[in-house]
Amino acid sequence: xxxxxxxxxxxxxxxxxxxxxxxxxxxxxxxxxxxxxxxxxxxxxxxxxxxxxxxxxxxxxxxxxxxxxxxxxxxxxxxxxxxxxxxxxxxxxxxxxxxxxxx
Amino acid sequence: xxxxxxxxxxxxxxxxxxxxxxxxxxxxxxxxxxxxxxxxxxxxxxxxxxxxxxxxxxxxxxxxxxxxxxxxxxxxxxxxxxxxxxxxxxxxxxxxxxxxxxxxxxxxxxxxxxxxxxxxxxxxxxxxxxxxxxxxxxxxxxxxxxxxxxxxxxxxxxxxxxxxxxxxxxxxxxxxxxxxxxxxxxxxxxxxxxxxxxxxxxxxxxxxxxxxxxxxxxxxxxxxxxxxxxxxxxxxxxxxxxxxxxxxxxxxxxxxxxxxxxxxxxxxxxxxxxxxxxx
Amino acid sequence: xxxxxxxxxxxxxxxxxxxxxxxxxxxxxxxxxxxxxxxxxxxxxxxxxxxxxxxxxxxxxxxxxxxxxxxxxxxxxxxxxxxxxxxxxxxxxxxxxxxxxxxxxxxxxxxxxxxxxxxxxxxxxxxxxxxxxxxxxxxxxxxxxxxxxxxx
Numbered sequence: 001x002x003x004x005x006x007x008x009x010x011x012x013x014x015x016x017x018x019x020x021x022x023x024x025x026x027x028x029x030x031x032x033x034x035x036x037x038x039x040x041x042x043x044x045x046x047x048x049x050x051x052x053x054x055x056x057x058x059x060x061x062x063x064x065x066x067x068x069x070x071x072x073x074x075x076x077x078x079x080x081x082x083x084x085x086x087x088x089x090x091x092x093x094x095x096x097x098x099x100x101x102x103x
Numbered sequence: 104x105x106x107x108x109x110x111x112x113x114x115x116x117x118x119x120x121x122x123x124x125x126x127x128x129x130x131x132x133x134x135x136x137x138x139x140x141x142x143x144x145x146x147x148x149x150x151x152x153x154x155x156x157x158x159x160x161x162x163x164x165x166x167x168x169x170x171x172x173x174x175x176x177x178x179x180x181x182x183x184x185x186x187x188x189x190x191x192x193x194x195x196x197x198x199x200x201x202x203x204x205x206x207x208x209x210x211x212x213x214x215x216x217x218x219x220x221x222x223x224x225x226x227x228x229x230x231x232x233x234x235x236x237x238x239x240x241x242x243x244x245x246x247x248x249x250x251x252x253x254x255x256x257x258x259x260x261x262x263x264x265x266x267x268x269x270x271x272x273x274x275x276x277x278x279x280x281x282x283x284x285x286x287x288x289x290x291x292x293x294x295x296x297x298x299x300x301x302x303x304x305x306x307x308x309x310x311x312x313x314x315x316x317x318x319x320x321x322x323x324x325x326x327x328x329x330x331x332x333x334x335x336x337x338x339x340x341x342x343x344x345x346x347x348x349x350x351x352x353x354x355x356x357x358x359x360x361x362x363x364x365x366x367x368x369x370x371x372x373x374x375x376x377x378x379x380x381x382x
Numbered sequence: 383x384x385x386x387x388x389x390x391x392x393x394x395x396x397x398x399x400x401x402x403x404x405x406x407x408x409x410x411x412x413x414x415x416x417x418x419x420x421x422x423x424x425x426x427x428x429x430x431x432x433x434x435x436x437x438x439x440x441x442x443x444x445x446x447x448x449x450x451x452x453x454x455x456x457x458x459x460x461x462x463x464x465x466x467x468x469x470x471x472x473x474x475x476x477x478x479x480x481x482x483x484x485x486x487x488x489x490x491x492x493x494x495x496x497x498x499x500x501x502x503x504x505x506x507x508x509x510x511x512x513x514x515x516x517x518x519x520x521x522x523x524x525x526x527x528x529x530x531x532x533x534x
Binding site: 140141144145147148149151152157303304305328329331382 | 447448449450451452454455456457498528
């Protein structure tokens with residue numbers, strides 16, 4: 001079971017800045033381990049965000065995204081009680097969804 | 104068609120010298136400028152990462168470990184006494200290292216976690232000590248350290264010097280700090296007793312001052328960006344020993360604890376800010 | 383703080399299930415573009431994405447550190463005054479794989495996006511904005527790296 005994301009929301013005047021810290025190794029497939037063998041690719045490929053169930057942003061990632069990825073974007077027209085959900089899926093098929101509520 | 108007559112050779116020769124001089128001067132000027140703006144640029148880089156410190160992810164993992172029933176005795180660490188009473192985590196870290204009655208010695212955070220892991224959870228101390236950093240239970244100790252230190256965030260250091268052994272450990276730590284040895288005749292002091300020094304782009308805090316000690320002692324454990332993992336103070340000390348060409352110190356040995364006592368006491372009154380963020 | 387972990391996990395699984403269906407929908411709409419993530423040069427990348435070569439534009443602003451003391455984690459941000467941006471393409475030019483991320487935007491978000499990327503060496507960060515009308519613009523900014531991010 002994957003580790004939870006840390007989602008921080010900062011709202012002002014209908015705009016909500018979303019800051020997400022995700023827990024993932026993000027192996028690019030470029031790195032060698034102690035024995036000199038290439039560590040296989042293991043990275044988040046898809047990320048998307050929904051607001052009250054509606055997709056507001058989707059993204060495709062490669063191994064060039066840092067380990068423990070940090071993503072920030074800004075939602076428009078938010079109001080208190082709006083539910084934000086963020087989902088990632090990696091190349092092994094693992095997936096994780098976490099939610100936060102606009103205050 | 105040019106002929107290399109004397110006036111031309113003269114001009115060429117001096118033009119070459121003039122160009123060389125101009126290049127050297129501009130390189131020097133650029134280096135000077137780089138010196139000032141490098142600090143600002145690095146500060147900018149670091150501040151961009153501080154806003155969402157990946158260490159936070161590890162604090163959460165550490166907290167989960169603290170409350171989880173683990174080890175041969177299938178117990179959680181919630182009854183572990185870090186100096187303020189069983190299970191009291193908040194504010195404990197800024198009063199460590201300290202003397203503990205039950206073990207009758209001065210212990211730093213990691214040493215104390217090992218004590219609790221053995222006594223309460225049944226883990227084998229010798230196995231933990233023999234293990235490498237970032238592996239097995241040592242990796243778990245890093246997570247626990249991240250959690251425990253985070254529970255002292257923003258508090259001021261007051262590492263005790265009441266007990267005779269606490270004072271003795273400070274004196275030992277101080278002696279070790281200034282002791283030169285190894286193939287390169289290094290001591291901790293070789294790098295850590297001057298203000299404003301750095302190795303490549305890494306600032307070297309002056310550990311003999313309150314501010315320097317407070318910064319160093321107060322920001323480890325830290326998320327080390329280059330390793331993508333949490334490093335504890337024991338791990339940082341072990342790496343310093345390696346860089347000084349000293350033999351590898353034994354995990355949570357009295358010598359390593361003594362150095363933490365030295366730094367911790369020097370850090371009195373400074374604000375803790377762990378887990379930190381390092382290169 | 384102990385919330386009902388079982389409930390949260392169950393609910394999480396249910397939500398994940400529902401969202402996996404949406405993901406499936408998204409997948410068919412925008413299949414993971416492996417070709418783009420295999421492209422070894424910026425120009426190859428444009429080809430694989432079916433983009434014409436973008437035009438440099440001052441309407442795109444990039445926020446990057448001048449120096450990264452570690453290439454493993456470099457925070458980059460892009461924003462633009464174009465109000466009809468469809469997607470961002472983030473690239474680190476000198477990485478073994480230049481494409482870092484593609485962001486598909488909707489009207490419910492502003493164009494401002496921030497991401498932490500790996501820089502294998504000192505390199506330009508490039509952000510391409512593809513607008514709804516198909517036009518493509520870019521901006522670039524150099525980030526000096528003092529330690530490689532891909533193997534260290």
